Amino acid sequence: MTQTAVLAPARILPTIVFSQFAGTSLWFAGNAVLPELQASLGLQQGALGLLTSAVQFGFILGTLCFAFFSLADRVSPRLLFLLCALLGALANALILVSATSIAGVLLLRGLTGFLLAGIYPVGMKIAASWYSGNLGKAIGYLVGALVLGTAFPHLLRGLGAALPWQSMLLAISTLSAAGGLLMYLLVPDGPYLAKGAGFKVSNMLQVFRVREFRAAAFGYFGHMWELYTLWAFVPFILAYAYPEWQQGQLSIGSFKVIAAGAIGCVSGGYASQRWGSARVAFVQLLLSGLCCILSVWILQEPSLLLPFLLFWGVVVAGDSPQFSALTARTAPPQLVGTALTVVTSIGFAITIISIQLTGYLLTSLPVPAVFILLVFGPVMGLLSMGKLLQK
Structure with missing residues (x-):
């Protein structure tokens, strides 16, 4: 029986987008205050890769x-x-009392990453529970929010360079908590939310049978x-x-380079309505691979x-929501959450x-010769997408 299409209330997508932006601002919060942490802990340049x-x-x-x-x-x-979102905000704020120990900072950053698994x-x-036919466009906005959230600590740092780093961390934690509350209060379970599967160890493997x-x-x-290697080393470059x-x-x-990815995500979401998620993802992955070579x-x-x-920033992130949409569409309906x-995780x-690997190579090779090695990822991705393009 065909499921009747349900029109989502106007508040749903903006609330999801803001909440995703707010929650994922925790991601690079440590990177934004790296100079202060380096001074406090006596860290070397390699701390960037370590924190990330x-x-x-x-x-x-x-x-x-x-x-x-x-x-x-x-x-x-x-x-x-x-x-x-609430626990991630707390873990991020606790860095204020552990900035004298590298082990404590790394533990809290790891805990923040653990909790981000319940956000991204x-x-x-x-979003998939509210938007079925327009999933590529909806997730385009959603991942665009993730990109802006990831870039936001750099903007906060740039505009408030004179502010205490403690104030920046508290501002990011407050933003994350607000996003979690808005999601819970304003976004009920969507009409396309399939009944979840019961717990089975084989659930993780079952999705790969398709x-x-x-x-x-x-x-x-x-x-x-x-993607994340480029984002992590943009300040270095x-x-x-x-x-x-x-x-x-x-x-x-x-901030500008990372945030440019939001343009690729949103524009790719609209383009997917005409050309399909697979084609849009393929083109953006191809262009970002060419950027690796030209670097x-x-x-x-x-x-x-x-x-x-800036162009690389647009295309390196623009394919991400389309891959997520393809993953959600091709996974067994009762295992969409597990599949995503x-x-x-992988x-x-x-x-x-x-x-x-990139951090190590930067210590032994000229900088211009290192980032071309990122092209191996796009090449593998392009080769794997043949079946989706044929379909």
């Missing part, structure tokens, strides 16, 4: 835990989102090899190309670098390898 990877590692553990117990399919998604993929499931799902998942994995820039200029520049030359041309990075969570495990 701590969040990624925590996120992986969180998504694995959520997927193993099928929490996103067994617990009300809005309640799960609320709890994780769960937010996508909430051929189209595997194609979407491996496309996403290739995309993730590139700008400092390398523009040594005369002050900290505020570097932070604003980093060898353009990193040596400061006059071209900033426009180039386990695929996201994708972020890949980012740790990529970030750490």
Whole structure:
């Protein structure tokens, strides 16, 4: 029997988008106050990769835990989102009292990453429960909010360079808590929310039995090899190309490059309504792969670098919501939450390898020669998408 289409109330999408933006602002909060943490803890330059990877590692553990117990399919998604947003805000704020210990800071950043597992993929499931035919466009807005949330700490740092770093962390925690409350109060369970599956250890593996799902998942994995590594090292690239820039200029520049991805996400969402999610994801992944190759030359041309990075920022993130939409559409309906969570978990495990490898290579190779290696991710992703394009 065909399910009757339900028109979502006007408040639903803006609330989901804001809540996702607010919750994911926790992601790079540590990066935004890195200079102060380095001074407090006596950290070297390698702290950038260390702090970023701590969040990624925590996120992986969180998504694995959520997927193993099928929490996103067994617990009300809005309640799960609320709890994780509030606890993530608390973990972020506790850095204020642990900034004298590198172990304490890394533990709290890892815990924040763990709790982000109940924000990012769960937010996508909430969107999928309200938007069926327009899922590509809805998730385009949602991941665009994630991109802006990720970039927001850099903006806060750039505009408030004179503010105490403690105030910035508290502002981000307050924003996350507000987002969780709004999601719970204003977004009820959607009409397309399928009854969740019961707990089975095999749930995580069952989703990969679908051929189209595997194609979407491996496309996403290739995309993730590139995405967070570029985001993590944008401040490094700008400092390398523009040594005369002050900290505020570097932070604003980093915000612009990362936030540009929201343009790719939203415009790609609209384009998917005409050309389909698979084609839009393929084109954006192809363009970001070309940027990896061109980086060898353009990193040596400061006059071209900033426009180039802005374009790269648009396409490197623009395919992400379409891969999420493809994952949600091709997964078994009763396991959508588990599917989104386990695929996201594997994708972020890949980012740790990529970030750490890039950080190591930057100590032994010329900077312009390093970022071309990110092209291996887009190449793998493009090769995996053949079945989706044929369909």
